[in-house]
Amino acid sequence: MRQELQKTEKLNVISQLAASVAHEIRNPMTSVRGFMQLLQREPLTREQKRYIDVSIDELDRAQEIINQYLALAKPQTNENEIINFTELIHKTIDIMHSYSVLNNIQITHQIEDSLKIKGSRIEIQQVLINLIKNAIEAIQSEGVIRIMAKMNDNQTITVQVEDNGIGMSIKQINRLGSPYYSTKEKGTGLGLTVCFQIIKQMGGKIKIASEPGKGTCFTITFIT
Numbered sequence: 001m002r003q004e005l006q007k008t009e010k011l012n013v014i015s016q017l018a019a020s021v022a023h024e025i026r027n028p029m030t031s032v033r034g035f036m037q038l039l040q041r042e043p044l045t046r047e048q049k050r051y052i053d054v055s056i057d058e059l060d061r062a063q064e065i066i067n068q069y070l071a072l073a074k075p076q077t078n079e080n081e082i083i084n085f086t087e088l089i090h091k092t093i094d095i096m097h098s099y100s101v102l103n104n105i106q107i108t109h110q111i112e113d114s115l116k117i118k119g120s121r122i123e124i125q126q127v128l129i130n131l132i133k134n135a136i137e138a139i140q141s142e143g144v145i146r147i148m149a150k151m152n153d154n155q156t157i158t159v160q161v162e163d164n165g166i167g168m169s170i171k172q173i174n175r176l177g178s179p180y181y182s183t184k185e186k187g188t189g190l191g192l193t194v195c196f197q198i199i200k201q202m203g204g205k206i207k208i209a210s211e212p213g214k215g216t217c218f219t220i221t222f223i224t
């Protein structure tokens with residue numbers, strides 16, 4: 001028991017250290033990104049512009065990895081505020097709007113009013129962002145993403161994110177959620193790992209239906 005406790009404490013110290021290192025790295029990265037953007041305003045050759053674009057992209061990717069790690073390393077907080085889920089989904093769709101338009105993708109939604117959920121706002125939003133981001137990235141040219149949310153008879157809430165993108169084989173589906181599994185050139189393979197962990201912690205469930213070439217549907221059920 002004592003040993004167990006020490007182990008948990010150690011893990012907590014490691015998580016906290018990881019979190020503070022990540023926070024401290026963020027600031028210099030943000031300033032480097034700012035200077036890169038300033039440089040972009042100078043008269044540059046096409047090649048120099050491309051180098052800066054790549055540098056900014058890579059900084060953004062490093063930032064995303066840090067964010068996902070922070071979510072994974074975070075010690076359990078048991079944050080349990082009651083959240084206006086309907087509003088949170090609409091807000092998240094707004095956040096993802098520019099990324100979807102940039103990729104010629106339309107997001108449609110059917111979200112019931114007054115859905116409420118208990119949990120951490122930041123974590124639930126991270127789940128939604130990761131799923132919508134994956135849906136956008138699964139669509140190669142034009143496409144549609146459908147987002148649905150409703151209350152069930154047994155007082156659970158179902159959220160669905162469906163895309164008509166490249167889809168997945170059974171083998172791929174079985175690998176989802178293991179860290180670093182990514183089929184993308186610039187993927188982190190951490191997005192779904194984070195989603196699975198958050199949903200599990202909340203006592204929720206996640207189901208995946210997918211067909212190669214047709215599309216994918218993620219269904220999450222939250223207890224309220």
Ligand code: ADP
Nearest residue numbers: 134135138182183184187188189190191192216
């Ligand atoms: P990343 O997006 O960085 O690759 P994720 O953990 O978010 O990492 O996703 C892991 C892998 O799962 C992706 O690389 C992709 O192969 C697959 N995947 C996830 N969502 C979808 C989707 N909606 N359609 C097709 N494949 C998906």
Ligand code: MG
Nearest residue numbers: 133134191192
């Ligand atoms: Mg992802």
